[in-house]
Amino acid sequence: MSVTTEQLADVATLARLKLAPEHSQSLTHAFNEILSLVDQLQALELESVKPMAHPRDENQRLRQDLVTESNAREAFQAIAPDAQEGLYVVPPVIE
């Protein structure tokens, strides 16, 4: 499989990235090279194989549903680009 520059721009929109026009050609080329590297997987017959999500094939450990962390809102918001009165500030979403 391969993608066009336009298709890659659509993927970029999904990832909230914008491709610089001067780089989009070379990026599409590099992207397609990576696709050709991974395309050999398409040919494998893996119908009966169970997907592996955990590298030791274990289940995620669960914990009690208890509060273990205290509220650290001030510390976390102190490093925000823009926070006021306990809220993160962004451009208006609803006019």
Added chain:
Amino acid sequence: MMDMQSIKQLSDALSKKQISSVELTRHFLSSIETHNDQLKAFISVDEDRAIAQATQADKTLSKGNARALTGIPIAHKDLFCTEGLATTCGSKMLANFVPPYDATVVQKLDEVGAVTLGKTNLDEFAMGSSNENSYFGAVRNPWDTNCVPGGSSGGSAAAVAAGLCVAATGTDTGGSIRQPAAFCGITGIKPTYGRVSRLGMIAYASSLDQGGAMARSAEDCAFLLEAMSGFDAADSTSSDRAVEPYSEQLNHDIKGLRIGLPRQYFSADLDAKVRELLHNALHELERLGAVLVDIELKQAELAIPVYYIIAPAEASTNLSRYDGVRYGYRCEAPADLHDLYTRSRSEAFGEEVKKRILVGTYALSSGYYDAYYGQAQKARRLIAEDFQQAFKQVDLIAGPTAPGPAFALGSKTSDPVAMYLEDIYTLAVNLAGLPGLSMPAGFYDHRPIGLQLIGNHFDESRLLAAAHQYQTQTDWHTRKAPVFAGGAL
């Protein structure tokens, strides 16, 4: 001359008051000052913090309750969060990020009294095999400053090899501890997935990322790894198995140890000089009593395609958190929320990171998910099963760490596939969650070559013992790089 001393020797000298931790720390701070402009191994150095920790360590030492790492100056890869100390991940995105908490690894090493000199350079978000993808500049290899140190833990590897710290932490998602260790002539171990807590270790690919140790010798790695490892209730993938006392098991007999040599790792494609050096190293292990066994890893060639779907897919998900809102870089004067997200991310991520986010987004997108991500997860099982078959026959597996020695800066930057092939021998280990170690095994035109040893899950002790016993018979790990701080303390 104390500059090439092991952790054990330094710890002994500290206990006997032949030197203080403050003196030792000042020695390394001054070495960093002298060499870091050239090597760019450190992104930040925190002298005040280091001296404060060293002063505290000297107090602990004088009370006589020191641990092996008390007062020993180390460095952290700059993707381990350090409270109050900038943690950049090699990215413009986090250039001003000062974490409000410590990574568990940092906390554990602080607790045993290790001294943190600073934070080491890396490929942006640990994505790279050459350290050329850092926003803070490319790291140079102390053996040949025209060459890369490997990546992504290249700053840690270069810092240890140049004598700028005794040992350093690293992380390994597809070879990022082992390959730079090989390129810089040091020892590095990536433990079993779940052995070291990932809390506060900035995520690249969560099912592959694992912290580990980098130092000159396997013995030093054993001290560092045993202090870093252990269960962490705050990381749901962390294992609750007890940590073995690696440093006490280094002399466990390796007589009869069966070491598998995968035909696929020693194929005709392997560089003849690399093959020769590895064979010499393997014969040394044989002389120590190990038994070499030819084995098959039939799915070896699947590692690259599987990794380059799974890692970018997980990365695209993990890196979606960088939105310009909660922390990290925010663009100037965003027009609206979409513009805020898009421009913050586009202006602050480097090219390799963007490329992997795009590949991952594509592989997870509607209509392609089954063909790419689903298929890769199934093929991942074949790779893992392949290793389990092999471990029925052998105790450890040996192979090259990388296809060749360190390459020249800029020589592979324009060809992503050539760069990705650098990790051909290391990726499968992460996909299968196994521990892997690289140790120096000789020189290729004055540049170090690493031998990789792979163990079954939680077999770190056996890996370290084999490497340690090899190092009692060889001196590759004690050779000094041309750029070496040195100097009397």
